[in-house]
Amino acid sequence: MFFRKPSPTSPLNSLPCTEKSESPKSKDTHHHINTTGLLKFTLFTSLLIAASCLLILYFKFSTPTTTVTAATTTTTKTTTTQCDGSGPFYIYPLPSRFNLGLLEHCQNLNIYTNMCPHVANNGLGQPLLNSAMNWYATHQFIAEMIIHSRLENHPCRTWDPDQALLFYIPFYGGLYASSVFREPDHGLRDALAVDLMDFVTNQQRRWWQRRGGEDHFLALGRTAWDFMRADGGADFGANILLNLPPVQNMSVLTVERQPWEGHNQNGIPYPSYFHPKTVDEMLTWQDRVRGLERPYLFSFVGGKRKGLEKAKVRDEIVKQCGESTRCELVQCGSGSSKCHSPMEVLGVMMKSQFCLQAPGDSFTRRSTFDSILAGCIPVFFSPHTAYTQYAWYLPEDKASYSVYIDEKEVSVGKKKIEEVLANVSTEKVKRMREVVVNLIPRLTYAHPNASDVGFKDAVDMLLQRLSHHVRGKILSSRSAVI
Incomplete structure (x- = not known):
């Protein structure tokens, strides 16, 4: 619930130090001041005020530089106290x-x-x-x-x-x-x-x-x-x-x-699950997941879905993951399960290079965003799990941050997930993970x-x-x- 009453913000589109100062020259043309010392003092004071305003504008109204391209996303540590890039x-x-x-x-x-x-x-x-x-x-x-x-x-x-x-x-x-x-x-x-x-x-x-x-x-x-x-x-x-x-x-x-x-x-x-209040918290988390050792090639956190055609691929995913020594399988179902523990879920993803994201009750999954938060490269089996959904948030170059395997080829056993992922070079995995880690800020809901x-x-x-x-x-x- 909301237990606070927000205080009014300052008027939009207004900046400090933008009010017109009264001219040092008197409006009365019959009373000019010709004292040299006073003129120098006035000039010095004006320059000092102008410099102060520029410093205030620089420090208070600078924003983080966030660039999303097919290759990378970067976040620079600055502040965002003003309305930037959005209309009121x-x-x-x-x-x-x-x-x-x-x-x-x-x-x-x-x-x-x-x-x-x-x-x-x-x-x-x-x-x-x-x-x-x-x-x-x-x-x-x-x-x-x-x-x-x-x-x-x-x-x-x-x-x-x-x-x-x-x-x-x-x-x-x-x-x-x-x-x-x-x-x-x-x-x-x-x-x-x-x-x-x-x-x-x-x-x-x-x-x-x-x-x-x-x-x-x-x-x-x-x-x-x-x-x-x-x-x-x-x-x-x-x-x-x-x-x-x-x-x-x-x-x-x-x-x-x-x-x-x-x-x-x-x-x-x-x-x-992460709702930081400061950029320092965000940068600390990004640094942590960026440097983790990841012993599993891939993992799947989820369960089978009976009677759902779009989730049919899950049966084969569970089978292939269970048979692989390079996959960590966390099966979800009713009752007590690691799936209901946020830290358990993130813990598995933080140990994995790739995280499988199969459709379930609907096309999309919260797990997609959990995996990115964990620095784990998502693997999609339907374009509607992410590609047709989150154009405002994800790079246009899908291959820069994810792997796509057609669900039909997996469902009939034509494609082996482990073989596809093992063929991604170490250098490419490193580049993809960097993109994933730098997507975390824009996919996170900061603390209200x-x-x-x-x-x-x-x-x-x-x-x-x-x-x-x-x-x-x-x-x-x-x-x-x-």
Whole structure:
């Protein structure tokens, strides 16, 4: 929950030392000062003030240099106290029934588990034991709450909607969806989503009508499939939020987009367990995973999935990994398992050169982001596990940070995973790992209470890309008018 009231940020687009100083020359032309000593003093003082302003601007408003190319990503230790590269955004003042009010019944937010421990600490969950830094047992479907909390304190936030480029609707849609999966009445299951869009488009219609919702965005912690129930299709508990016409005009951020129909959907990282408050914590972790000894060629953390065609490849993965002396297999299932221990999972990945990422209940996996956090090169078997999902976050050159093996060739036993990975040269593995390690900052959700983390995290990246998208829409509309 949010236990703090954010203090207003300074006006956006304003810089210290930019106010016009009164001229040392009097406005009264009949009273010129000709004293040489006073003139020198005035000149010296002006130069001193100018130099001070330049130093303040340099130290306070410098940002980390983060460059993503097909070859590398680097993060330089600096500070990020200003709004850089993103337009100002306004947070809709939604009634609590759409977000924080849902947490009052946290034990009922998920039909499979009690979410109360997971919504603690602004969505980070419970702190992990024996951890000196900011490590938490973060739930994989809680990104919407973490993003809300991060944006509350973000330097690009404005309290004046007239100044906003973006409008954020802080709806905890994923938490609500998982609480009504088993609701047989579709009207009741869809009620809060319909109520939300009525509030935004009618009660707040001034801001909606400005661009028809093209400058609005939602962030959802569950996959798009949970919000796209189709008429006549299989009913697995989804609602219709993303099918509503007004939502089609907005940008929707989700941990898994629908690859074929998600024209307005953009993939965002699943939250992992590390939520640093400073760039020093991030650099320390990167240095650690960069220098680890990795005795396993590859590993797989997961289980088989019965009846799921897209997960069929898992059967062969479990078989091949179990038969190899160079693979570490951690099988997941019901009951007690290493899979439920974050440090156990990361521990295996930190000892592996490659981490297998097979589709499961859906195309994507939180494990992909766990492996990158561990400095382990991901191996994909479907393009929809990452390549069609996270274009805002991952390099265009897929081979620079990952290995792709067609799932069909693995499922029929045509390709041996160990042989493919063993043929990657030591030098190439080293280059790929460096790219992976340097991707960690932008795939990490920094601690919500941090006001100056010193690097661009997952939230900073989404704001930059949304700003670019909306500015492009504005330019296109102006060109159409001309």
